[in-house]
Amino acid sequence: MQHEDASYHIPVLLERSIELLVTDPAGVYVDGTLGGGGHSRLLLSKLGENSRVLGFDQDDDAVQLAQTLFADDRRMIVVHSNVVHLSDVLHQYEIPSIDGMLLDLGVSSHQIDIPERGFSFRFEGPLDMRMDRETTLTAADIIARSTEEELARIFFTYGEERNSRRIARAIVQARGRHPLTDTAALVDVISAATSPVHRNKTLARIFQSLRIAVNDELRVLEETLAQGLAALKTGGHMVVISYHSLEDRIVKHFFRHEATSCVCPPRTPICVCGKVARIKVLHSKHIEADENEIRRNPRARSARLRAGQKVHA
Numbered sequence: 276m277q278h279e280d281a282s283y284h285i286p287v288l289l290e291r292s293i294e295l296l297v298t299d300p301a302g303v304y305v306d307g308t309l310g311g312g313g314h315s316r317l318l319l320s321k322l323g324e325n326s327r328v329l330g331f332d333q334d335d336d337a338v339q340l341a342q343t344l345f346a347d348d349r350r351m352i353v354v355h356s357n358v359v360h361l362s363d364v365l366h367q368y369e370i371p372s373i374d375g376m377l378l379d380l381g382v383s384s385h386q387i388d389i390p391e392r393g394f395s396f397r398f399e400g401p402l403d404m405r406m407d408r409e410t411t412l413t414a415a416d417i418i419a420r421s422t423e424e425e426l427a428r429i430f431f432t433y434g435e436e437r438n439s440r441r442i443a444r445a446i447v448q449a450r451g452r453h454p455l456t457d458t459a460a461l462v463d464v465i466s467a468a469t470s471p472v473h474r475n476k477t478l479a480r481i482f483q484s485l486r487i488a489v490n491d492e493l494r495v496l497e498e499t500l501a502q503g504l505a506a507l508k509t510g511g512h513m514v515v516i517s518y519h520s521l522e523d524r525i526v527k528h529f530f531r532h533e534a535t536s537c538v539c540p541p542r543t544p545i546c547v548c549g550k551v552a553r554i555k556v557l558h559s560k561h562i563e564a565d566e567n568e569i570r571r572n573p574r575a576r577s578a579r580l581r582a583g584q585k586v587h588a
């Protein structure tokens with residue numbers, strides 16, 4: 276594992292996200308996705324001596340790096356856990372509320388670039404794709420055990436792949452002949468079932484869908500947003516950077532729903548639902564990286580940042 280954080284991962288929308296996150300320099304913050312620690316490092320530089328940052332990562336490589344990077348900073352607490360356990364961890368550290376939460380979703384460049392992790396269709400490696408290597412379900416398990424219908428559903432729902440059925444059928448036929456346990460074998464099957472013009476996009480969508488399924492990413496995101504908002508102090512900010520439309524849609528709908536007060540049907544004379552808006556959306560449109568950043572870091576191209584302020588307990 277590399278200990279040079281710039282080669283581990285270049286943080287995306289760094290200045291903008293931290294600017295939006297910090298409301299109180301003496302506060303308690305959650306970085307739910309430490310990765311190479313770039314966001315946490317800038318965050319800590321904006322905070323005072325009595326502040327605290329709880330940095331989560333479910334990946335042992337990221338945790339090991341963070342423990343080295345922040346070893347001398349007593350304000351930093353590195354937590355090896357899925358951030359979906361936020362409420363329990365806050366309880367464990369006797370932290371009743373937080374001033375801000377950052378989620379920089381998805382995988383780090385380090386995870387993508389290591390063939391043994393199996394995240395990329397560009398490298399040969401085992402079909403693993405677990406961010407948390409203490410869990411047991413791998414992409415190879417999903418490929419081996421799911422029915423054709425289940426595979427098609429995963430590809431369609433999590434990859435928005437139009438040829439999901441054809442690819443699922445090809446996989447089921449191929450796995451009857453030999454086990455599909457590595458990326459190269461899966462790439463061969465998908466490539467044979469896809470026109471060469473669309474090959475790379477299809478491969479990207481199928482690999483994305485398997486990664487989302489292995490790590491249960493969308494359910495985790497929904498639950499984490501809810502727990503983060505519950506823990507946030509009134510006035511505190513939540514900042515989320517997402518990298519594909521499924522994640523961004525969840526964040527957008529969550530913010531929109533929480534920013535809406537009454538949801539009674541339009542003709543109801545007085546409000547009976549009692550719903551109160553808990554969030555003020557800080558930018559009506561999402562924020563994207565500018566051309567300079569994209570030139571320096573192509574991964575920033577798909578990034579969408581959304582931020583909200585808690586306005587009601």
Ligand SMILES: C[S@@+](CC[C@H](N)C(=O)[O-])C[C@H]1O[C@@H](n2cnc3c(N)ncnc32)[C@H](O)[C@@H]1O
Pocket residue numbers: 284285286287307308309310311312313314315331332333334337356357358359379380381382383384406495
């Ligand atoms: C895009 S990288 C974060 C990069 C980081 N902001 C930086 O500055 O280097 C995402 C990281 O979050 C971790 N991660 C993704 N989902 C997670 C979750 N639900 N809980 C904990 N860690 C998660 C991944 O393992 C990965 O290391």
